[in-house]
Amino acid sequence: MGGLGALPLVRGSDTVREVGTRVAVAALAALVVGLLRGWPSLVTAALLLVGGIYAGQLVADDVPLDVAAPAFAAGTLVAAELAYWSIDERTRAMGERGDGLRRLGWVAGLGVATLVAAAVLLAVADAVRARGLGVDVAGAASAALALLAAVLLALRRGPSSA
């Protein structure tokens, strides 16, 4: 989480650095309290704040397409997984031997997969920028279709019974 917060601060202008540092401190505090008290909503808030620093740096410095976005995406997901895992472990369940390593491998794999997928998305985004309106329309249509499919899937499953 520290690395995620440091990335935009290191690259950003003085203004971004000044404001971002305060937000990062708030994010860190939210994360610490969330982990100590077992409140997942504070973990989400911390991740949102860190994302906010990143978004602020992108907008304020008006950088072209950021090549570090896949790394930031993978880092955010890994940080979220680790934070929620930490909250999961607050239960007093006695796990089996190797559970921790298995889960760690799963999170690492998830991070790598995210890195790859985000890199592909970045390449697609770069291509969209170069080709203009047609690709924009295709992207919007595919997003609408995906949303429709998700809604239909949710309706079909319906509420579960106890």
Added chain:
Amino acid sequence: MSRRGGARLGGYAVLAAVGLVAALALRRPELAIVAAPFALLLVLGTGLAREPRVHASLTLETTRSLEGDDVAAELRVESPARVDRLELALDLPEGIEAADGGDVRAMRLEPGRERVVPLTLRGARWGAYDVGGIELRVTDLLRLVVWEQRLRTALVLKAYPRPETVGRVLAALDTQAFVGSEVARTSGDGIEYADLRDFVPGDRVRSINWRASARRQALVVNERHPERNTDVVLFVDTFVDVGLGGRSTLDDAVRAAATLAARYLERRDRVGLVGYGGILRWLRPGMGVGQRYRLIETLLETGVEPTFTWRDVNLVPARILPPKALVVALTPLVDPRFVAALEDLRARRFDLLVVELDAAGLVTHGPGRVGRLAYRLWLLEREVLRARLERLGVGVARWGDGSSLGEALEGVRTYRRYAGRARA
């Protein structure tokens, strides 16, 4: 199984939604790239999650144990489909604990393969406990969806009271008609020598004392004391329970009652039970191993039920308090209704013994000088109460911390011997 979203579900939904909206609003595709993995996980997690079917059962090595003893148990779990993470929590009532602290277990289940989880349960306090409750919690691979189920089976673990140390129990002043281990005061067939008397037709030849007959020049026979049993009624005070720091007078009363019942039954005495308090419980005097289990099972149901009703000994059926029975009262001598019942029993000429479960160590004085003074007055009142009972010919054995029940009973053995002569 009931289904609900895990902690990640809401968090990832918020992160994905905020990221995508921010990407649109700020025209930064990088934010959509950051939000996309969360959205993808949400779609995959909720779409692929299937309700698991987990079968779980708990078996105990034995359903009866002594308090403080370990009882081995086995938790068997099976699922026809793969379960990535299953959390099993035993819904243990207060008084029962997992000896190794592992009443919550997490595991993976392979399809169709039964898992057996060894557990150790311990009854920290005597009682009958329902230990058949199992809570299941299953999470999917992405930990987004949680299924929960509560299983309940009829499984009762009985933790019998721990026996106390007693060397010799106190004998009743009067014996009954059945054969037992107590030497009766009357003469008859027995082992213990009593007296000599003249021979009368019908006396057995083997009972003739030939040496004495030679001296007297007439036939004399030995008289002996027969061995008889006694009736003992355990009279447990359930009006009030005084407790502090894990020790309580009711716990002590039940342990003492179970110990005394076992010891008297070993002597072939008939033992009965009266739980005298908010709820009146009784068990008719009987003998044998079966009676021992019946007594302990009844004791396990003992509890304090608050009441303001003034109870009377007349409520107890006459067959429960047979004549010439030794009534052993187990009480902290705190509730005046129980003290009144003791005086009533003594007035009815019952052979009464009070085992006082010392509550003085369980009560601390209030703050300030007035609190200390009130505490001292209370202690003095208790002394007066004991003296009042002893004037009635009732032996009071004080049993508290640091002494065994046997020591407390020995303290009143001599008193009862002389008090018994005085009453006779």
